[in-house]
Amino acid sequence: MEEDDYGGGGIGAGGSHKGKKVPNPIKQEHKQRSQNPSPQNPIVEEEFDEPIREFGDGSRLIFDLTGTHLRLLGRIVEQSQDDCWARVLRKILEFAYNRNIENVAEQIPLSMKGLINKVKAGREIYETGKRLGKRQDLTIDSLKKPIDYIREKGLEKDFGRTKENMFRVRGSFTTKPNATPNDIRDMLLNHGVVGIYVYMEENFSELKEEIYTLNIPQGAILDKKKHVLIIVAYGLTRDDKIFFLAQNTWGKEWGVGGYGRIIVADTCSIFYVDGLLK
16 A cells, blocks of 8 residues: 655644534435335435536536435535544445445445544554543544554444444555546546545635645645545536546535535545455
């Protein structure tokens, strides 16, 4: 596994946002089916957070995974701690496992609790099942440790599990520190959703409908915290430059409804699931 080579601050920025608990749509579907098994008591369809697809500046989407997998991807969360790394890794793995399962009742929601406890709290707290304090710093230096954990141990099913019969999903992540826009497009087409690193610049934090240009970090920006988010689509601008539609973990106030457009000026660091492990 290659590692992000830019250095700088830890990964996890965004914990200052006021978080709110957002239900996992797969888990909610299972719960509704168990409570409403008969045709006389049908399941109430949830609303999902679709990204904007009309930009008003001549840009157009070419490939959009939320259009075909909205139930898996269309839920915007708002992190309350510096845990974007765990949320993004969990969602990428969850998508890789469930993307070809058409029956929603058979899709498996995954938990990030064990991952956070193991990576941040250490073996003693992880094995005894104690909880991390709400104020504990969840920033990490790199993705190597959580990616190794997902490869070796996997993420647990998010509900209905026991210690005697714990279902886990293991996956192999690849990181690519010098990915070009064409590389990212190809990974999106061939592997599904892609994780991407950004640095905490003001124009990124306050992004709305405009396109954010991601440059190779230099100078003082290297001391800033890093953040990770998920690329779910790509398109072309009016002058045929590739842009990516990214889903953030800062709630619906960021970007447009929680989604933002990014142009990679040169290269950047990405990560993705290149295979599930048995």
